[in-house]
Amino acid sequence: MDTMRDRFAATVSGLLDTDPRLAVVLADIGVAGFAEARRAHPDRVINVGIREQLLVGTGGGLALAGMRPVVHTFASFLVERAFEQIKLDFGHQGTGGVLVSAAGSYDWPAGGYTHMAPGDVALLDTLDGWTQHVPGHPDEAEALLRHAVGAGDAKVYVRLSAQVNTVPRPVAGDGGFLVERQGRGGVVVAVGPMLDNVLAAVEGLDVTVLYAATVRPFDGAALRAAVAGGDRADVVLVEPYLAGTSTAAANDALNAVPHRVLGLGVRRGELRRYGSIEEHLAGQGLDPRSLRERITGFLPGAH
Incomplete structure (x- = not known):
């Protein structure tokens, strides 16, 4: 490739x-x-x-x-x-x-x-x-x-990123989140090259996964549709850059719904031991094993 x-x-x-x-x-x-x-x-x-x-x-x-x-x-x-x-x-x-x-x-x-x-x-x-x-x-x-x-x-x-997903998804220049899978135990939004790691992390879990290749404008309508029907919304954002970058946008999208949002991404603290991309993903808690621990810890209904 x-x-x-x-x-x-x-x-x-x-x-x-x-x-x-x-x-x-x-x-x-x-x-x-x-x-x-x-x-x-x-x-x-x-x-x-x-x-x-x-x-x-x-x-x-x-x-x-x-x-x-x-x-x-x-x-x-x-x-x-x-x-x-x-x-x-x-x-x-x-x-x-x-x-x-x-x-x-x-x-x-x-x-x-x-x-x-x-x-x-x-x-x-x-x-x-x-x-x-x-x-x-x-x-x-x-x-x-x-x-x-x-x-x-x-x-x-x-x-652009050196980290890539195995399979491309259909994307449109005007944005819009794609529904990768549906579940009842919460919503995980995977941004760009984080999708493969997210899908591996949530295998067997009862969660909805949305895919975002465009983050601004933020597709609040798709997020609201994904949480519709429940009395509360639990959302995990997994971004390949600074953790919490889209948390405010998600909060704004869900301002009429009781909700919690967990923003996962690159931490503010600098990793001073430079290894491979995979080692940096693990160091940031963005590898599949770490993501599963963090997602299941936040989404009690995912199991």
């Missing part, structure tokens, strides 16, 4: 051939994947070097000129380092573009904390109007990227 980043480069390179409004802005990272596209479209594949604030500022300038910019680098540099430029050069200027990140939480553990950004979705959530996609498979990434590029002047963030 190709990776999400492989699919990103191939998909957007193909779109450059057919959409004269499209431009790609890079900051050294990912340049090799666009080598052929850069030869074919030297004026619309731009590498600014290791200058991330300039990366986002260039994207904002292209948007002001009527282009549809796709801006790419690691999440720690794209969202955290250049956050002010995102806030001003897109938000304040009223422009749109597609931000595409990689290595969000711990996709490259050997890179250390400088190359990790578990808070990226939460940080962008402080800004108005950003659609945020978290695909769990390269096929989903391609579908969401195509929709994002063609979404007029919308502001879209696509979070």
Whole structure:
């Protein structure tokens, strides 16, 4: 299977051939994947070097000129380092573009904390109007990227991951949670690449599982439908980034229903021993065994 980043480069390179409004802005990272596209479209594949604030500022300038910019680098540099430029050069200027990140939480553990950004979705959530996609498979990434590029002047963030689910799910650019399975003992919302681990964790449990490849806008209607009919709602959110990022959104969706929400994800404390992705998942309590313990501890009716 190709990776999400492989699919990103191939998909957007193909779109450059057919959409004269499209431009790609890079900051050294990912340049090799666009080598052929850069030869074919030297004026619309731009590498600014290791200058991330300039990366986002260039994207904002292209948007002001009527282009549809796709801006790419690691999440720690794209969202955290250049956050002010995102806030001003897109938000304040009223422009749109597609931000595409990689290595969000711990996709490259050997890179250390400088190359990790578990808070990226939460940080962008402080800004108005950003659609945020978290695909769990390269096929989903391609579908969401195509929709994002063609979404007029919308502001879209696509979070690519090295962790993937075995089987892709049908996704739509306008969001919407999918019902993976139904049960009576509570609801578990699995975001993007967390789905396989969640399904393994809840095997044999009487719970509903919802799948989210788009987290903003948050599909409150689907969550309300999943808990309908009960006198209370117990919900577990399993996200591949900062724990609790979507807890407020879930609480807002269920404000008319007595409910409890448990947000599972990457803890705030830094893991300073860098191993494999699987070891980081276990260290964060996001492997199937740990998830089962945490889910069953919170959902008494799941057994």
